[in-house]
Amino acid sequence: MKIAYDPTPLHHTHRLLDFPAVTADLGFDHLQLTPHPDFATHFRYPKMDRALIRRFGQAVDAAGITVPALLPVQRIAWPDEGKRVAAVKNFRRVIEIAIDLGVTTINTEFSGRPESFEDSEESFYRSMDELLPIVEKEGLRLNFDPHPDDFVEDGHEAWRVLRGLDSEAIGFVYVASHTFHYGDCLDTLAEELGDRLRAVYISDAFDHRASHGLRYIANPPTTSARVHQHLKVGDADVDFDALFGVLNATGFLAREDSLLVSNVFGENENNDAVSRFQKQRIDELISAQAGPTG
Incomplete structure (x- = not known):
């Protein structure tokens, strides 16, 4: 299992080529590359050329870390056909970058619309008709997080959508801070996913369903945000002891190909201390599953 750093807090203050050294300095051996303007900004065509890919690879080697996964976000399930076609074009380029970097895993989102479930699902399968043969041919793994405000948010329903692709190349990303949007279903979901649960992002969130749905008050009251x-x-409501207990019981923590990602965005001004704390807590949570020693 690998523990990776999500460099999103660095996006507005650091160059892409600085990420590997900062990652190593923060105590992480691995980096998941997220949508930086010099890599692949959300929904736009990736901007890395061969020279930048080479320089980034050199920076990774110099820092003594690895990049086990890329995280692009493209509208591959968008109900508008023009945006879907553009997203597939952009995603093809992400795949090329992954191959050039020697990265074999791409973690992403569905990126459809909840108010257009059927059209978004159809768009997703249409995009995968084009992308999945490339992913399989290149020996890559493509894993999906059913993100809040996507066409599919419930964990089990998302797995049904992915299972419909019938491909070993396809897996699931479980984001701890999305737990309550998934339906707080990790116990049953992890058992169903088995080794198709390939990445877990570690960050906390409050349960928006608490206080009879009044944990947050948004105006107008009918907002779908x-x-x-x-x-x-x-810092919030996710039960990490339970989460790591499930990950241990299902074998996730023991697998060489599984990935944990420290995924905190809410405290950029304290990123150094927060990131070091995250690494320490993740290590402690893993160690706790091994039981007492002596």
């Missing part, structure tokens, strides 16, 4: 956080472990 989804609210969640990406806080450091222990």
